[in-house]
Amino acid sequence: MLTVLHICSAHVLKAVAQSIGRRTADKGLKEFATFAFARLQNATSMTTALHIFRSLCTVLIGKHNSNAVLIHLKAMKDFIKECRIPDMEEGDKLGDSPLTQEEDDEERRNAHTIVGRSPFTYEFRKVMEEVQGELEKEEVETPQDENPYFCPGIVDVLFDNYLGIFPLWSGLLLGNLKRYATDTEEDTFGQSKTRDTNCHVERWFGIVKHSILKKQRRLRPATFIRKMYGSLQGRYREHIMAHHLSEQLLLKTLLPKDISQSKEGWAKRDGAKPRTSSSKYYTTPDILPVPKRAKLTLNTGEDIQSSTDVENSSNPTSKGSKPATEVDALWTCKPTEVVVAVVRHAEEKHNFTLRHREFQSLRPDELIIGEVMECYIRGILNLKDNAGRLYLLDHYTMGVILHGTREQIARQELKKVTFDLYDGAIGFVNIRNVHWKFVYLHALSNHIYVVDPLQGSNEVEDSRKAAYKFGEYFKMRRNRLGKEDWVSIKWQPGKITHTFQKDATSCGAFVMQMAKMTVKEFPKIPKTFHIKSSQHLRRDMAEEILRGSVSKDDFCSFCGIEDLPTTAVDAVWIQCETCGRWFHTQCLGMPAARIPKKNTPWYCVLCILTN
Structure with missing residues (x-):
């Protein structure tokens, strides 16, 4: 065997x-x-x-x-x-x-x-x-x-x-x-099985959860048995009636009269097998998927991107330019609300949108805002955490869990998150709107680390308080949602040695680098965070954000959404002649009469301010 x-x-x-x-x-x-x-x-x-x-x-x-x-x-x-x-x-x-x-x-x-x-x-x-x-x-x-x-x-x-x-x-x-085997004929065994799945078992579990138990939780054993017995009896009765079997089967089980009746004929269907909800990837696609080359405008039906020679453009913010040059251009001009980066979350189908005004907080001697840090860490997770075992907690939720009231914490339930699918969580918390601390939950070792880039704080005591707060938070989720994930973990405080910031505004940069090192070492715990602050550190992180973003051809640079608005039938795409960014005309408040004609250049507000 x-x-x-x-x-x-x-x-x-x-x-x-x-x-x-x-x-x-x-x-x-x-x-x-x-x-x-x-x-x-x-x-x-x-x-x-x-x-x-x-x-x-x-x-x-x-x-x-x-x-x-x-x-x-x-x-x-x-x-x-x-x-x-x-x-x-x-x-x-x-x-x-x-x-x-x-x-x-x-x-x-x-x-x-x-x-x-x-x-x-x-x-x-x-x-x-x-x-x-x-x-x-x-x-x-x-x-x-x-x-x-x-x-x-x-x-x-x-x-x-x-x-x-x-x-x-x-x-x-x-x-x-x-x-x-080398001693068998070629076609002795026919066509081999190509794949196997346990989806049938999971489908039955889904029936039990949604149809029989009606999503009820924490039932007594006797109640569970009664519900299951009643449901199985009903299904058995329905099967007998649907197949026109003897009504005596409803009262007692009949012994098979011959060998043919002992076979599981009830599981076989006559005629064609009905189409199931199997994965589309195992079937022939109706339309063969191809990469997206460019967008088409609805008013001309032609490829506008091809008319814009981004490779030969002399403007420093062109699509073919180096990220460093683009960083300089975005840092030096006046702040706008143009979307400069969109980082996607594969599992949650959620986009992290970063606007120009927020991106400029990466400039030297400025306090980095939380949206920039989340966008950067999400990009690092997309690149390094292939198995998706680390969960990123946004800074608002983290702050509510660690410093909020019971009423505030109850509003941050994270209903759609199942922490048992992850081996850890990372995030950061803001202190009095002027400082950032890194927070790391390592579920495999039951430890929590609160790391302060600024010298002088008691990190072990901060980690102990965070362990208590998160323990209470997961109990709250169990009481309100019935979720048992991470409830049984007895969180312990931990400490990771690290270098300290030398100025008053580098805490955000230090937290971003701590997160990067954590993702790189995971599932191991970093022994130390050795961060060397330099004038190029912020620029390097800005370049990483731009590289981790989806293409500028894939979203509107005003709202950050890929598809056209459904509220206006006359909405079309329009592209900047200089930087190649795309915009929805509805987002710009541009009526149909003001849409430039074919081959007429148009410039976005970012390029106008830059030049």
Whole structure:
């Protein structure tokens, strides 16, 4: 007997989609990569998996539309549209597997993680190196168009978390494993099973929770048994009546008269199987997802972005300019309400919007405001916390929990947050509107750390008070919402050594760097925060915020929303001739009569003030 451990395909696909969402803000590219991963899930042999991965890797790491990129892009589109596993010429026998030809790799043998030592990581990485070599050979002197699918971060996500454990989430170890034997015929076992899921069990749990128990909690055992018994009896009666079975079954169980009645025929349906709510990524998409190149205006129907040569623009705030130059331009002009950055939260589908006036608080000798700090930390979590195990508490909620009244705390229930899904939480709290402190909850060790960048405070005592406050907060959530997450944790105060700020305004910068080091070390606890304050620190963080933002082509720079307003039928997009930012005409209060005609330049308020 052989026991096969397999991860639920639906959960893996959901986690991959969320991880990809942290690496790209392009919905089309995210959908395309997720569809491709679903085809990789369906692979039942390493030969097939490496073939699919070669095409996917070529498309994602090729910077330009070379011949190889276009060929493999067509192959990937065929895989997705046909919703099938490609037929390989090579056999699927164990003797033909690429793993049996594995070379000695010193780096793999000396790796410290399961993923790093995995032979599957070795095989997939070897394919990627071959692809990189092929793409380098195809570099030609003539300029080529940029590849809109270019996103090597997606490949990094797959290597960091999934490719090393490929058999656990693919069809490699599902079905009849005798197909790998060398002494069997080719088609003896037919088509192999490609994936497995526990969604049926979870669906039953959902029925129990919502339909039977009606979301009631903390029931007595006798009440629970009565409700379950009554529901099962009703379902049993409904089944008998729906299938026109004998009414005597309602009174007593009949013994089977022959062997045919003992079969579970009731679980089989005649005719076509009804369509279920399975994931769309395992089916053929109606429209093949593609990356978003540019927006189209509704009044002209033409690509306005193509008429703006951002690469040849001499203005320092153009789209093709370096972030440092853009930082200088945003810092020196008068403050406006233009949105300069939008950082997305993949899981909560929530955007962190940062306006120009707020962004300027990153300038030297100014106190950084909380919105800037949250936007920066969210970007760091998107980049470093691939597993999504750290929760970011906003500074208002953190302040209410630590310093608010019972009535104020009761209004910050966080109903939609399940803390048991996380291994820790980070945030910061404002002290008298002039100072920031870093707060770190490490649920794995039951410790809370309150770190003060300013020298002289008793951090252990602050951590002890925070431990008591959070303990009371989670009890409040249990009493009001019935949520048991983190209630049983007995929080203990902790202390992390660190350097101190040298001036009166660097506390925000120190907190942002503490959060960055915490995310980088997680799940380990940093032994110390060594922060070297310099004149370039704030500029570097400003650049990181701009790099972590979604493209300026993806949101309105006035309201920060991607879609057009639904309240006005005549609302259209308009683009600044200089910086390339897009705006809703309704947000600008611009009537249809004032919308510039085609090829007529228009400039936003930010560029007008800059120039």
